[in-house]
Amino acid sequence: MGYLLLIIYNLLTPLIALGYLGFFIFSPRRSLLKYFFAELRERLFVPSTGAATGPAFSHATSAGELIPNSPSSSLQPSAFSLRPSPIWVHAASVGEVRALVKFIPGLRASFPGCEIMITTSSRSGRDEALKLSANARLAPLDFYPLTRAFIGKIAPRALIIIETEIWPNMLFCAGRAGVPVFMINARISRKTLVLYQSLAPLTRILFSGVKRVLAQSRLDAERFMLLPGLDGKVIETGNLKHDLMGASVSGVAEVSAFIQASGWDGQPIITAGSTHPEEEPILINAWLEAKKSAPGLKLVLVPRHTERIAETEAVLRGYSLPFARWSAGAVPGADCLLVDAMGLLQAFYAVSSICFVGGTLDNTGGHNLLEPALFSKPVLFGPNFKNAKLAGVALLKEKGGFLVGTAPEIAAKLSALLADPLYLKVSGENAAKALLSLKGATEKNLARLKASIPPWDTQSNLSVV
Amino acid sequence: MGYLLLIIYNLLTPLIALGYLGFFIFSPRRSLLKYFFAELRERLFVPSTGAATGPAFSHATSAGELIPNSPSSSLQPSAFSLRPSPIWVHAASVGEVRALVKFIPGLRASFPGCEIMITTSSRSGRDEALKLSANARLAPLDFYPLTRAFIGKIAPRALIIIETEIWPNMLFCAGRAGVPVFMINARISRKTLVLYQSLAPLTRILFSGVKRVLAQSRLDAERFMLLPGLDGKVIETGNLKHDLMGASVSGVAEVSAFIQASGWDGQPIITAGSTHPEEEPILINAWLEAKKSAPGLKLVLVPRHTERIAETEAVLRGYSLPFARWSAGAVPGADCLLVDAMGLLQAFYAVSSICFVGGTLDNTGGHNLLEPALFSKPVLFGPNFKNAKLAGVALLKEKGGFLVGTAPEIAAKLSALLADPLYLKVSGENAAKALLSLKGATEKNLARLKASIPPWDTQSNLSVV
Incomplete structure (x- = not known):
């Protein structure tokens, strides 16, 4: 019965290929x-030694044509390929x-x-x-x-x-x-x-x-x-x-310089990363609320899509607050920064006290929840993290991540973390722990393969159909 | 003149080879x-297709002998090797x-x-x-x-x-x-x-x-x-x-469990890693001194060489303090832990507030100064770090590392860092910054090579002697 199904499948294969051709x-x-x-x-692999069976061969051919002096030996089977x-x-x-x-x-x-x-x-x-x-x-x-x-x-x-x-x-x-x-x-x-x-x-x-x-x-x-x-x-x-997942080097020096120039040195920062326009008013309201108990708190907004940055800017203008735009440089006295450049997210997470990861308060389903954990920072995120389910669950389980749904909830969590340096520190370490708990698949897979793939000398059961 | 030197060198080469043979x-x-x-x-590379020129070939031969059914085609030059x-x-x-x-x-x-x-x-x-x-x-x-x-x-x-x-x-x-x-x-x-x-x-x-x-x-x-x-x-x-340099996953869960079992949760820890017997009394004295201002401070000693662990244990006994040995499990009430197992150093750095790296107070010349920076922890080290010069200089320059020579100096730095959570946090972030500042050589090298090695299609200047 199983073999019959396999035969039917194989009889159909050429027809499917022909069908594709017809479609094209x-x-x-x-x-x-x-x-x-x-x-x-x-794809129609024909096992003859001379046939051109791959892109590698066509590279070699064109190279050979272009380089008259190139020794043909490099294109020939050699002892090295045995x-x-x-x-x-x-x-x-x-x-x-x-x-x-x-x-x-x-x-x-x-x-x-x-x-x-x-x-x-x-x-x-x-x-x-x-x-x-x-x-x-x-x-x-x-x-x-x-x-x-x-x-x-x-x-x-x-x-x-x-x-x-x-x-x-x-x-x-x-x-x-x-x-x-x-x-x-x-x-x-x-x-x-x-x-x-x-x-x-x-x-x-x-x-x-x-x-x-x-x-x-x-x-x-x-x-x-x-x-x-x-x-x-x-x-x-x-x-x-x-x-x-690994920490990236890019932008660290520039971000450092910006913080110096803004006079933010030693002040707590919350970076909201990969945010969408629907989420940003919620975050700004939460930040303004949290500032009542932590007046030095700075907000860094790193929207996911730079092409929608004008919307975010319009929202910020609505609050009539002084804010800086990354591309325009530091603004003395501004407590909020809108990042309109790519590749700086990790550098800002690294200098923050707390991070929020976007795409979790709207319908997106969550961006990379684990990036703040690379720098041992507590992670806040909204209830919709279906695209990063394992990561979210691990963060919540280890108490390195916190689920927040509304502006007051975000503000309350910010205030609680900032009021207690030990709570802040332990939460950050818990986030790092959550990240580590998800790592190690490469090692585990390799260990299983090493144990199961016989070394050459003992692999005597190989036979060909 | 240069060519003459090259000819002389080449005339000498076979003699040197013979000399080696004689020596053996x-x-x-x-x-x-x-x-x-x-x-x-x-090494006497002879460019004939049939000759056995490498270990790869001899692998193949033995495999071929052992697997009678193995298709000889896999050992023959094939289209895939072009x-x-x-x-x-x-x-x-x-x-x-x-x-x-x-x-x-x-x-x-x-x-x-x-x-x-x-x-x-x-x-x-x-x-x-x-x-x-x-x-x-x-x-x-x-x-x-x-x-x-x-x-x-x-x-x-x-x-x-x-x-x-x-x-x-x-x-x-x-x-x-x-x-x-x-x-x-x-x-x-x-x-x-x-x-x-x-x-x-x-x-x-x-x-x-x-x-x-x-x-x-x-x-x-x-x-x-x-x-x-x-x-x-x-x-x-x-x-x-x-x-x-990368953070390792090993031991994180075990170290976490140990800290729970010891009742150390939420207490500051200093881990002294890769220490040598000459350094350990200095560190214990410094820790006891620092405990006067930070009574909750715990000391974790991770000696470099487990075979000399008996010496360290004898020193600790001399202080008549309760201490735990890793292999023997947690001891309630003990404020000091001696780690007599390998592969746990990073896991302990990760849960510490401050780290000390050994081999820097004796004549060794310093072990890996950058490992604590992987977890954004401030690094103390002694004046002898000649084996890790670049790392030490980067840590000092970024103010993520501190040079300490004596027990009172170590105690003073521990007290200062523990008394000011912001100082502690910023120092840790500075250590991470120092690590990042040293990274990126791979990318820089690859970028130069990409710019300088011509792609195949344009490499028309290749000629053979």
Whole structure:
């Protein structure tokens, strides 16, 4: 039954490809056809040594044409390219590849001398992957003969699938060839889960070659556990993306100079970062209220979209308060600053006593709640943080973040924190703790892979379909 | 004259190699000979396609023998290995390679799709380099015919030399072949400077192919500027090693639990990290003195060498104070903790109000002064910080670090900081600022390289000797 489904899927694949071609021919976006054919050459992987199978080769060709004196040897197979089989990493596109910025170097360090091949499902993803490994290309079309030939040719030591790329033939052929398959940073939507549950016989065959599913959250882990063929293989190891958070150097000196010039030295600052126009009046009101108990308090507004800065400026003018604009320089006596430049958010968080993260009081769903925690600062945010759920929950749990819904609530929390230096300090440290508690997914994933991917000398069970 | 010196050097090279061989044959470390011959094969680079020229090949061979079913295609030259010429990075050994942990991934991202080849001068360095690139090997012996053949074969897009690896033939042949040469994280000792100044005619020839020297400090930059052939090519870009500083996750939960169990919650802590036995009595006296004005102050001692922990314990017993040992768990009522485990230093810095870094009151010369700055904590240290000079100067300049020589001085600084929460907070932020001011060398180096290494399509001036 499962095999029948797989055969049906494979009979459909060429039809789908033809359908795409038809779509391009008759669509107004006909000019994209040239990309379609360029891609197709790469996706219809033909395992002959001479064929141009990747972008790397075409680079080399053009280089060779342009450099008459270039030794042709560099374009020829050489002794240097005789290496053991690579670890094959497959990621969908740009976002998934970017999540690997720390993981891929970690993989290199964990398997010294082993080449890392990255395949992607999109051209933009491949271009991003070339920044991580010179050996990056489009994955072959998920059509049994192609995928089988590809795996036979590469003979990968392991296949590591990122997030939610479940391609039937890729999983099936890798399993048949004895290539251990790992799904890491794994996530699965409710819809996909239901689909694969309803195709249980096929699902069982596909996932039988999977050694481990390292899920990015508790919820994803629980969903994967419901799929046939994955019993006892699912572990939660956290999200690789949290390990990418790091403090940036940019703007620190300029922000320091601004604070000196404004005479704000030694005064408490609240920075409201990534704010939207709907949120800014609430924040200004809260700040004015909090100033009654902490008269020295300064407000720094860093709106998310600089193109809407005029709206924010109009709001501020309505209060007839002196305020400074970053691009216009310090205004002596002004207690409020509107930042109309990019790339300064972290530098302002770093010099603040308390931070507010925007997109949480309107419908946006929250921006990066963890950035203030990089500098051990307490984080205030509104009730809508659905885009940063794990981060928000961790901050609240560790008491490094505080949920605030209205101007009076924000003002009360500001006053309470500023009135008690120890409370302020401990809250900041708790925020840092929350950030640390979310980190470490890279290490956990690598440790699991190191334990599960056999070293070359003992990997004697590899066979090819 | 310069060429004559180069010829003499090359006539001497085989003699030196023979001399080494003789040394091994007649030395009691004769057993090392097998390494000598294994290395020699790799160092006497012979550019024939069939020869085994690197460790990578021997891996492949053994893998092939062990896996009868493995497709031989993976060990054969394939279409996948047809790539443009690599960027060649040369580093001396383990220390220099480790300094590249952020630089190499940055280089990949700056030159997408370009292979990175790393050569080293030592076997241990090569093993470390394999963690950064599958294409890592020993550099060929610095003998004109070998080096010339190697560069002709590789046709590198650029040669990047790390720190102080000035090999005459490597520089000369790369220059002759039109390969742009960069020295990065460059440093040069007084002695080496004098040597190359006295060989001015040779030096001028060698450095004529160097495009840029990116020095790791002002002092090194000034020394390089004194060498012939480098006029206008030297810039100071900072030390790559400072970019490797990052907060670690380990031990945070355990340290938190210990503080709870000890009833230290909300009390100020001073952590004295990486201390040596000579420093510990001074620190204990200072802490007891500071407790007079800040009775809640706790002391955490994290000695550098756990094997000398018995000495520290004996000192503590001499004061007849209750103290806890980490491995034995919390002791209610104890205000002092002796940490007899590794890997917890950062976790303790993170929960401290003030930190002291050891090796600065004795003859050691200072351990890592910047670690407390990762958590925005003020740093106290003694006058001997010669091993961390740049870090110490930056901390003092930014007023995030304080020089203390005696127990009363330490006590006075502790009391002053603890008496004024704002002073404490600003000092901590200044320490973080000092750390940030030292960071960014990776970005600066990459920006220079991106501006100076021509993209493939326009690199038409490459020719081979």
